[in-house]
Amino acid sequence: MSVHLKQDKPDTRNVLDTMAQGVIGADLPRPEGLIKVTGTAIYAAEYRADGMLEGVLVTAPVVRGEIASINEASVLGMPGVRAVISDKRMTGRPAQGTAGEAPFQPAREVCYWGQPVALVVAETFEQARDAAKRLALDWHGTGDAPLDPEAAETEKDESTRKGDLAHAMAEAAHTVDVTITTEGHASAAMEPHAALAQWDGRTLTVHASLQMLKYNRAELADSLKLEEEQVRLVSPYVGGGFGSKLGISQEVVAASLAAMQLGRPVRVVMSRQQVFQTIMRRSETRQRIRLAADAEGRLTGFGHEALVSNLPGEDFAEPVLQSSQFLYGGDNRLLKLDLARIHRMTAGSVRAPGEAVGVQTVEQAMDILAEKLGMDPIALRLRNLPDAHPAKGTPFSSRKLAECLEEGAKAFGWEPRPRAPRHTREGEWWIGTGVASAARVHAVVEAKARVTLRPDRTALVETDMTDIGTGTYTILGQIAGEMLGLMPDDIDVRLGDTDFPPGSGSGGSWGAPSCGSAVFLACEGLRKDIARRLDIGTDDLTLKDGLARWDGGETALADILGGEPLDCIGHFEPGSSIEDATVSSFGAFFAEVAVNRWTGETRVRRMTGAFGIGRVLSARTARSQCLGGMTWCIGNALTESLMFDPVDGHLANCDLAEYHVPVHRDVPALEVLLLEERDAAASPIQAKGVGELGLCGGAGAIANAIYDACGARVFAYPMTPDRVIAAMPDI
Amino acid sequence: MRPFDYQRAERFEHAAQLVGEDGTRLLAGGTNLIDLMKLQVETPQTLVDIGRLSLGTIAEEGDGLRIGALATNTATAVDPRVRRDYPVLARAILAGATQQLRNKATTAGNLCQRTRCYNFTNIDQPCNKREPGSGCGAIKGIARLHAVLGTSDQCIATYPGDMAVALAALDARVEISGERRSRSVRLRDFHRLPGDTPWRDNVLDAGEVITAVTLPAPVGGxxxxxxxxxxxxxxxxxxxxxxxxxxxxxxxxxxxxxxxxxxxxxxxxxxxxxxxxxxxxxxxxxxxxxxxxxxxxxxxxxxxxxxxxxxxxxxxxxxxxxxxxx
The missing domain is CATH 3.30.390.50 (CO dehydrogenase flavoprotein, C-terminal domain)
Known part of the structure; x- marks a missing residue:
């Protein structure tokens, strides 16, 4: 049995609200939480296989060139060394998210410093690592390697031009014209990239750390010139992805090639340095924001132009303008994204690509405009929420932005403005607060899931969907439990195996609405079949606690099944419901910071985030997602920065000691409000994406709080002590 | 990491004898050395583990305090005499690293920790400290963490630690034992400026071992x-x-x-x-x-x-x- 839905219309039935079990949205623990915190959940690098060999990647110490020769003899005599793999199917770059085809090959053409060019395979990891460092490479240069995005050639993409922004700026009562930079980010997942490949002569099985198995399987098959059916990927637990595992990376292809060549299982685990040097980066950005407003603070013009970068040959350009298209009004609009071609490692999706750096800059500009107008920054935002998408005219499917600003302000204890900076000092520390809007476009993709009702009053959910720490196991159990009248403890959710029906994968915050909808559809199919067996209408059927009830009757689910399992595959496809409307998650951030008057050090003292994400599927994991996002906002605002050497282009800070994500002490009490919302166009379960929203804009609230505290308008992220001091008026 | 021999020193004399040999490094807490070995910045042939030597005592000596070379950073920072009489030292130690690292890191090891210059820790980059004569990648490169005082055209690296900064303010002394002689050096003179020999971080000669750090009588304040x-x-x-x-x-x-x-x-x-x-x-x-x-x-x-x-x-x-x- 299967149920297919291509969602061309909003689903206003709100079916999940009519169910009886009462577990949807509840604050329930993660089913896999215990095995994760006790170390018994097995991650990719922890698998063992009989006769397993270890592979270590060899990386190029040049930014651009061609490997002329690899002197295999230089290491083949070393103890334990079994092979040097430099097959032309090796890949030099990771695949972009949802590519579904082989990433850029071949490996011998070096395009960035640290690019993997070979794999040394040995009996032990130590032998392989030693030999990998000793492998002799000959290479020659192949021309200039532009390293500076400001000086490189650019490809221009003007996405929106409406009216005449320059004219609006000239005529406006108040204007803001600021240029703000952000530096590159690493995804910085805790679990490094790892793969164990096993080849039986026909079928390749790879245990790996991946976010999107359906696409990854196609990418790997294409890389190896195998049929997809010959490739099985297993990835039940993933220790963080943040975009870095959307597409397959070099270790997966290298381990597979080695296993196929040597006929033994091969494991390849990237070192932390290799993860930093070869996996996707978020591009640095330079953004110019222009705002034109009338005397009452109504925007008449809105401009957002950005410069980002990528390697030659890559299509991905950090989509900085994504939410700027519709967050605020203004009839005269100019949105423009330029892409510079430079030789840093591949730029791709890193946690909330686009909005994670594109909203905070707009939010800084709005704060400056509010100050010029003598308005409260919340009032300014409320005045400029467009009735519909300013360029396309499509209505918003749901938007709780005003409510988030208002409810969040109440919870945070927002003190209305205007007020001059440096109003509060505690010893050496200036205290200030700031606000910013949050926005993240909603996306859903095709997804399948199989749900099987079993005669023992349990159900099985199977999909190749992943749980990258986000809560997939939890929410799919809660959806199935609600629909089938079972407690989530009785739902066995199995993920991360391409032997299961292909799900959506985790990325773009689309996992919950896409795979959740597939599970929902499968359950609808099961409910329909049960109703048919009982000879009642589906709407007359109530499932609760393992019992089926209807007007005048009640029977155990097990009796209806007659001892046989009953399964259904749910198949969800996005349709025009999300094209006919502007579908996005919204929210608001409030931050309180302390800025040291002497040293410019900034510490976040508290943050509140209020979010509208459609239906909340699991109160606990949705909140955790928002906490994680807000934590990244602190890193984005204050510490995170990839540092590339200006001379040879190598990445200098390539471990977690030198790439500064926030430590526990940097993260204060974070408050999360989830506003009740249903979005009928977003998905048949009325849920929108949540994973990334918490990152989108919050750094702007911190920047605005820094200004409120000490009077420094800093126009470069991260706002490190030196930058704050440079922007700070004298003590 | 290169293959290496591992020996455990049972007596101080044994360690002192071994450390004079080429390619031998002393292993105490290992919080810096092991990391550098993984990166192949350090490639010792032999590690001599001195972790079992009884050099970890913190004891009063004269009017001052003697902190054994193997006293962990945590032990020093929580010592009641240190907290009472030399609070700047406790504060400096607690400002460094993490609790887990401080539990392993030792007094002498901390004094000998190497710079965190990004070029020093990356063997594919030039670094006069790591590979004399190869050049300095930091002077025109990434120099955010680097020195502004006492630099040379060979090296602009910084000494990265916190504890030693407090010891310098306190005018502590470093007790050093060698094959031929024992000596005591002011902490302020223990570390060197890079000059033309940036590979030498401090004044320790081959075969010398730090045995303790001594603090003068408390000065209050x-x-x-x-x-x-x-x-x-x-x-x-x-x-x-x-x-x-x-x-x-x-x-x-x-x-x-x-x-x-x-x-x-x-x-x-x-x-x-x-x-x-x-x-x-x-x-x-x-x-x-x-x-x-x-x-x-x-x-x-x-x-x-x-x-x-x-x-x-x-x-x-x-x-x-x-x-x-x-």
Whole structure:
């Protein structure tokens, strides 16, 4: 049995609200939480296989060139060394998210410093690592390697031009014209990239750390010139992805090639340095924001132009303008994204690509405009929420932005403005607060899931969907439990195996609405079949606690099944419901910071985030997602920065000691409000994406709080002590 | 990591004998050495584990305190005598690394920790400290963490630690034992400037082993350690200041100051105490002290900010110690 839905219309039935079990949205623990915190959940690098060999990647110490020769003899005599793999199917770059085809090959053409060019395979990891460092490479240069995005050639993409922004700026009562930079980010997942490949002569099985198995399987098959059916990927637990595992990376292809060549299982685990040097980066950005407003603070013009970068040959350009298209009004609009071609490692999706750096800059500009107008920054935002998408005219499917600003302000204890900076000092520390809007476009993709009702009053959910720490196991159990009248403890959710029906994968915050909808559809199919067996209408059927009830009757689910399992595959496809409307998650951030008057050090003292994400599927994991996002906002605002050497282009800070994500002490009490919302166009379960929203804009609230505290308008992220001091008026 | 031999020293004499041999390194806490071996920055042929030697005692000696070479950073920081009489030392240690690292790191190992220069830790980059004569990748490269005082055209690396900065302010001594002789060196003289031999971090000769750090009699006063960094833990100092300040009748009676993050060694400039002692604290005086301190400071682009940051941090510490309001 299967149920297919291509969602061309909003689903206003709100079916999940009519169910009886009462577990949807509840604050329930993660089913896999215990095995994760006790170390018994097995991650990719922890698998063992009989006769397993270890592979270590060899990386190029040049930014651009061609490997002329690899002197295999230089290491083949070393103890334990079994092979040097430099097959032309090796890949030099990771695949972009949802590519579904082989990433850029071949490996011998070096395009960035640290690019993997070979794999040394040995009996032990130590032998392989030693030999990998000793492998002799000959290479020659192949021309200039532009390293500076400001000086490189650019490809221009003007996405929106409406009216005449320059004219609006000239005529406006108040204007803001600021240029703000952000530096590159690493995804910085805790679990490094790892793969164990096993080849039986026909079928390749790879245990790996991946976010999107359906696409990854196609990418790997294409890389190896195998049929997809010959490739099985297993990835039940993933220790963080943040975009870095959307597409397959070099270790997966290298381990597979080695296993196929040597006929033994091969494991390849990237070192932390290799993860930093070869996996996707978020591009640095330079953004110019222009705002034109009338005397009452109504925007008449809105401009957002950005410069980002990528390697030659890559299509991905950090989509900085994504939410700027519709967050605020203004009839005269100019949105423009330029892409510079430079030789840093591949730029791709890193946690909330686009909005994670594109909203905070707009939010800084709005704060400056509010100050010029003598308005409260919340009032300014409320005045400029467009009735519909300013360029396309499509209505918003749901938007709780005003409510988030208002409810969040109440919870945070927002003190209305205007007020001059440096109003509060505690010893050496200036205290200030700031606000910013949050926005993240909603996306859903095709997804399948199989749900099987079993005669023992349990159900099985199977999909190749992943749980990258986000809560997939939890929410799919809660959806199935609600629909089938079972407690989530009785739902066995199995993920991360391409032997299961292909799900959506985790990325773009689309996992919950896409795979959740597939599970929902499968359950609808099961409910329909049960109703048919009982000879009642589906709407007359109530499932609760393992019992089926209807007007005048009640029977155990097990009796209806007659001892046989009953399964259904749910198949969800996005349709025009999300094209006919502007579908996005919204929210608001409030931050309180302390800025040291002497040293410019900034510490976040508290943050509140209020979010509208459609239906909340699991109160606990949705909140955790928002906490994680807000934590990244602190890193984005204050510490995170990839540092590339200006001379040879190598990445200098390539471990977690030198790439500064926030430590526990940097993260204060974070408050999360989830506003009740249903979005009928977003998905048949009325849920929108949540994973990334918490990152989108919050750094702007911190920047605005820094200004409120000490009077420094800093126009470069991260706002490190030196930058704050440079922007700070004298003590 | 290269294959290596591992030996455990049961007696101090054994360790001292082995450490004189080429390619031998002493292993104590291993929090720095093992990392560098994984990166192949360090490629010892033999590791001599001295972890079982009885060099971990913290004991009173004369009027002062003797901290054994193998006393862990945690043990030193929580020692009641250290907390009472040398609070700047406890504060400096607790400002460094993480609890897990401090539980393993030792006094002598911490003094000998290597620079965190990104070029030093990357064997595919030039570095005169790691590979004499290969050049310096930092001078025109990424130099955010680097030195502004006492640099040379060979090397602009910093000494990364916190503990030694406090020890410099306290005028501690390093007890060193060698095959032929034992000697005692002021901590202020223990680390070197890079000059033309940047591969030498300190004055230890081949075959010499640190046995202890000794602290002089307690001097009381106000003891502060201020470490500036963008995140609040697990980051090396952009600038740090250790201060032991005495004030009587609104005049400085003591002003022992040492600085981290500025140079290849904990920076101590005796002229600062000469200027400050006997004078009334004031912002103008603090500014003068900063002028002296930074007279010869030189930035390398990315680290230019350290010069004004050092000035401000010094003023912050002196204001906190003296109650002068900015």
């Amino acid at each position: 106000i003891q502060l350690y201020r470490k500036v960094r963008e995140r609040s833990s697990y980051a090396f100092a952009l600038v740090s200041v250790a201060a032991v300040i005495g004030i009587e009748e609104n005049r400085f009676t003591r002003a022992d100051l040492a600085f981290g993050g500025l140079a290849h060694k904990p920076w101590h400039d005796p002229r600062l105490a000469e200027l400050l002692v006997g004078s009334e604290p004031s912002l103008a005086l603090f500014d003068k002290a900063a002028d002296l301190l930074l007279e010869d400071a030189r930035g390398y682009g990315e680290n230019d900010f350290k010069i004004p940051l050092a000035r401000r941090t010094l003023a912050a510490v002196l204001c906190e110690a003296t109650g002068v309001e900015p």
